Each structure stands twice: as C-alpha cells, then as structure tokens.
Amino acid sequence: MDYKSYFDIPKGLTYLNTPGNGLMPIKHHKWRREWEQAFFDPDGSLRDQQVAFIKGIKSEISTLFNCPVTNVYAVPNFSFGFNVLLEGLPRESTFLLVEDDYPSLNYPVISRGYRYDIVAIGDGLLEANIRDALKQEKTDVLILSIVQYISGLKIDLDFIKELKRDFPDLILIGDATQYLGTEPFDFMESGFDAVCGSGYKWMIAGFGNGYVMLSDRLKEVLYADAQKRERPKELMWEHKSILETFFEPGHQDVLSQGTLLQSVLFFNEIGLSNVKRHLDDVVTYAYERFIDRNWILPIVECRSCRSGLINLQVPQDCYPLLQEEGIKCFPRGKGIRIGIHLYNNKEDIDRVVDVLSKVC
Numbered sequence: 001m002d003y004k005s006y007f008d009i010p011k012g013l014t015y016l017n018t019p020g021n022g023l024m025p026i027k028h029h030k031w032r033r034e035w036e037q038a039f040f041d042p043d044g045s046l047r048d049q050q051v052a053f054i055k056g057i058k059s060e061i062s063t064l065f066n067c068p069v070t071n072v073y074a075v076p077n078f079s080f081g082f083n084v085l086l087e088g089l090p091r092e093s094t095f096l097l098v099e100d101d102y103p104s105l106n107y108p109v110i111s112r113g114y115r116y117d118i119v120a121i122g123d124g125l126l127e128a129n130i131r132d133a134l135k136q137e138k139t140d141v142l143i144l145s146i147v148q149y150i151s152g153l154k155i156d157l158d159f160i161k162e163l164k165r166d167f168p169d170l171i172l173i174g175d176a177t178q179y180l181g182t183e184p185f186d187f188m189e190s191g192f193d194a195v196c197g198s199g200y201k202w203m204i205a206g207f208g209n210g211y212v213m214l215s216d217r218l219k220e221v222l223y224a225d226a227q228k229r230e231r232p233k234e235l236m237w238e239h240k241s242i243l244e245t246f247f248e249p250g251h252q253d254v255l256s257q258g259t260l261l262q263s264v265l266f267f268n269e270i271g272l273s274n275v276k277r278h279l280d281d282v283v284t285y286a287y288e289r290f291i292d293r294n295w296i297l298p299i300v301e302c303r304s305c306r307s308g309l310i311n312l313q314v315p316q317d318c319y320p321l322l323q324e325e326g327i328k329c330f331p332r333g334k335g336i337r338i339g340i341h342l343y344n345n346k347e348d349i350d351r352v353v354d355v356l357s358k359v360c
Contacts, residue, residue, distance in 0.1 A: 003270070003278065003342045014348045017328040018339035019149065019178060019309045022204040028262050035258060046254070051239060054252050057261045061211055064264050064272075065180070065195075067187035071219060073212040073247035074257055078177050078198040079104045081212040084246050085173070085194060086112065088222035093140040093171075096133055098126070102149050105175050109143065121151070124299035127159040134167060141171040146195075147178035150333040152309035153300050154179070157190065164191035171218060177201055178309055181267065182341070183276035193218040202341060205263040208256030212247055219243060275342055282340050283308050286349045293353070293360070297335075308340035312352075314360045325355045 006025045009015055015023055039046045046053075054074050062069035075081035086108055095116040097106045109116055119126070119133045130142065142163070147154045160172060173194040176185075180195075181202035187195055193215040199205030214222070227242045237245065267275065283306060290296050295312045316331040329338045338352065 001274070001278065002345065004345065006266075006270075007343045009343060012326045014325075014327045014351050015343060016338035016340065016348065016352070017330055018201055018204075018341040019152075019332075019337055020201070020330050020339075022181075022201045022341060023343055024204055024206055024259070025262075025266055027266065028204075028206070028259055031262050032255060032259060035255060039255070050252060050254055053254055054248070054257060057257055057264075060261055060264045060268075061213075064268060065185050065187050065213065066189070067213040068216075070241070071214045071216065073214075073244065074252060074260075075196075075210045075212055075247060076208055076253065076256070077210045078175060078196050079108075081196045081210055081247060082173075082175070083108050085196065085212065085222065088243075088246065089141065089171075090221070090224075094138060096130070096137075096139045096142045098130075098144045098148070100148075100150060101143075101145050102175060102177075105143060105145060121148070121153060121299060124153065124302050126153065127156055130159075130163070134163075134170070139170065141173060143173045143175075145175040145178060147307045147309055149178055149309070150337070151297055151300055151311050152307045152337075153303065154305050154307040156305050161189070161191040171221070178307070181263070181272075181275070182279055182308060184272040187213045199260040199263060202339075203260065203263050204266075204341075205260040206256065208253050209260040211260070214243075222246075270342075278342060279308050279340060282344055282346055282349065283310075285346050286310065286340060289349055289353050293357075295335075295356075295360075309337065310340070311335045311337050312356070314356055318356060318359055321359060322352075322355060325351075327352060327355060 007023050008026050038044050058072040058074055059069050062072050093114060095109050095114050097109060097116055097118050099118050099120045117133060117137055119129045122129055144155060163170060164172060171193045172191060174192045176195045176197040178201060180197055181204060196212045197210055199209040200207050222243060223246060287296060291301060295314055297311055297313060311333055313335045316336060319331050319336055322329055329336050
C-alpha cells in the first residue's frame with residue numbers, strides 16, 4: 001500500500017530524516033488548526049479539560065502498547081521523563097550503559113556520579129557483550145536505546161526477554177524514541193521495566209510530547225520514601241498518584257500531547273502490523289541495494305534484526321549533493337544517516353542510489 005498519500009510531501013523531495021524529525025500526517029495538521037481555534041475561543045471549554053484530556057491520551061497509549069494506564073505517564077520529551085526516573089532510583093544503584101549511546105541516555109547517569117560500566121557494541125555482538133558484562137559485575141540497572149541513533153543497530157527484543165528471565169532483579173530501561181511507531185510493541189511482554197521516548201521521530205507527533213511506561217515492580221522502587229509519605233490533600237491534586245506528581249508536575253501542553261494522541265489513533269487506524277510489513281519490505285530492498293555497494297556498517301549488516309535507521313558508509317562530503325537533490329538526511333558518525341518510515345518506498349531508495357552513484 002502507498003502510504004505517501006497520508007503526508008504532504010512536495011514533489012521532488014525525498015524525506016529520509018525521520019531519525020532527526022518525523023513528518024506529521026496531513027490529518028495532524030488539520031486537527032492542530034481546529035484545536036487551536038477551539039482552544040482560544042473565549043467561550044470554549046477546552047482550557048478546562050486538561051486533566052481529562054491527558055487521561056484520555058494515556059488510555060490510548062496504554063491500549064496501543066499494552067501497558068496498564070496507571071503505569072503510563074505523559075511527559076514533554078524523553079529527557080524530562082528519563083531524568084525524573086533516574087532521580088527516583090536508589091542512590092546506591094549501579095548501571096550498565098552502551099558505548100556511544102545517545103548522550104541524553106548516558107550523560108545523566110554519568111553526571112550524577114552513579115557507579116557505572118560501559119559495554120562496547122564491538123563487532124555487532126552487543127547482546128553477548130551485555131550478558132558477559134552482567135556476569136562479571138553486579139549491576140542493578142541496564143540502560144540502552146532500543147535502536148542506536150548513529151548506527152541503527154537494533155537490540156534483539158527476544159534477548160531482552162531472556163535477560164529478564166535470567167536476571168530477574170535487573171532493572172531494564174529502554175529508550176524507544178528511535179523505535180516506537182515502526183512495529184507492534186507489547187510492553188507487558190517485553191521484559192523492560194521502563195520504556196521512555198519522545199514522539200517527534202518515528203511516532204510522527206512533532207515536538208513537546210513523550211511517554212513513560214513502567215512495570216509494577218519499578219513503580220514500587222521509584223521515589224520509595226516519598227510514596228510512604230502523606231499524599232497531597234489539595235483538591236486540584238486529588239486525582240494524582242505520588243509518581244504523577246514527579247512525572248507530570250504542573251500544566252501540560254495539550255496541543256503537543258494531543259498531537260501524540262493523533263499519532264496513536266493514526267497507528268491504530270492503519271495498524272502497526274501493516275507499518276511493520278511495509279517497512280520490512282522497503283528496508284530489505286534498501287539493504288540489498290546498499291550492501292552491493294558496501295554502504296552498510298559491518299556491525300549492522302551481520303545482524304538478523306534490522307531497523308529502518310541506516311548509516312550509509314559514504315563520505316560526508318556527499319551531504320551537500322544530497323541536499324541539492326532534495327534528499328533529506330543528516331551526517332552522523334562516519335557516514336550519512338537515513339531513516340525509512342511509512343512515507344518512504346523503494347523509489348526513494350533508488351533515488352538515493354542514483355544520486356550517490358554519481359560520486360561514490
């Protein structure tokens with residue numbers, strides 16, 4: 001199926017920069033205009049419905065990703081939610097991080113002075129390296145991106161389930177910013193204790209929104225002392241749990257959060273299984289064409305689980321040419337990063353190959 005019709009992409013433009021910023025569907029644009037108009041109507045009631053509106057958004061996220069609604073938190077972005085989560089963990093916690101993972105993931109752990117070790121991706125054997133590290137050192141928390149933002153390496157999600165089985169006390173935290181929105185995901189069956197992310201990339205929801213999903217076990221661990229203390233008595237906070245006072249303090253940007261809701265409804269409408277089917281087809285085709293030209297990172301090429309985020313191993317000097325030819329992408333690492341999402345097709349891949357073949 002051609003999903004491009006859901007998006008307003010100018011003729012001659014090949015948009016492959018989803019790892020930087022995903023495109024919103026046309027329906028989102030319409031909804032945002034209508035919401036803004038209704039929100040600022042002096043005689044309207046939307047401004048008084050923030051609490052119920054946010055609750056409804058969390059309910060839809062809960063359904064799409066199978067996480068109890070009481071374990072879902074609406075946050076402005078990944079970094080906010082993740083830092084709140086970190087602050088709630090016991091200070092004596094020890095961490096295992098992945099080398100060259102997203103700075104917003106690793107640096108908050110390092111800057112707080114937590115004890116940590118770093119595991120290397122090595123030759124693409126990340127899972128084996130993680131298991132070896134966990135056997136060698138006592139670790140309380142493993143933190144990683146489900147899809148690495150530079151290389152596109154995607155963690156084997158079956159491996160996460162195995163880790164939870166083999167290390168039941170290990171707290172597993174995943175950044176899903178470069179992942180959710182690409183295939184069905186069942187939080188309760190995933191093995192993760194926390195999955196956090198921003199909505200502006202593969203969830204195609206623009207800036208200012210994000211999500212945190214927690215396991216029941218991690219909810220008990222976070223801010224344990226605060227949860228033993230007296231709850232707020234003010235009427236305006238009577239609906240809030242203790243954890244909500246940390247993850248959802250103050251007012252929410254209902255336009256931004258509502259846009260995330262539109263994305264959830266959009267994915268419900270077309271089906272994440274159909275998204276996966278489409279991406280599998282185009283990504284497989286892309287790999288075939290890129291491998292023939294030695295443009296794929298060896299650490300990714302050797303793996304069976306692949307993401308739509310690809311770091312093309314071509315000189316970054318090619319970036320201006322790609323821009324001139326209307327191909328949206330971005331230099332990352334030692335190559336040029338592209339992302340294949342719902343609005344991309346095989347013709348987009350051919351376009352990249354045709355342009356780069358002139359100089360590579």
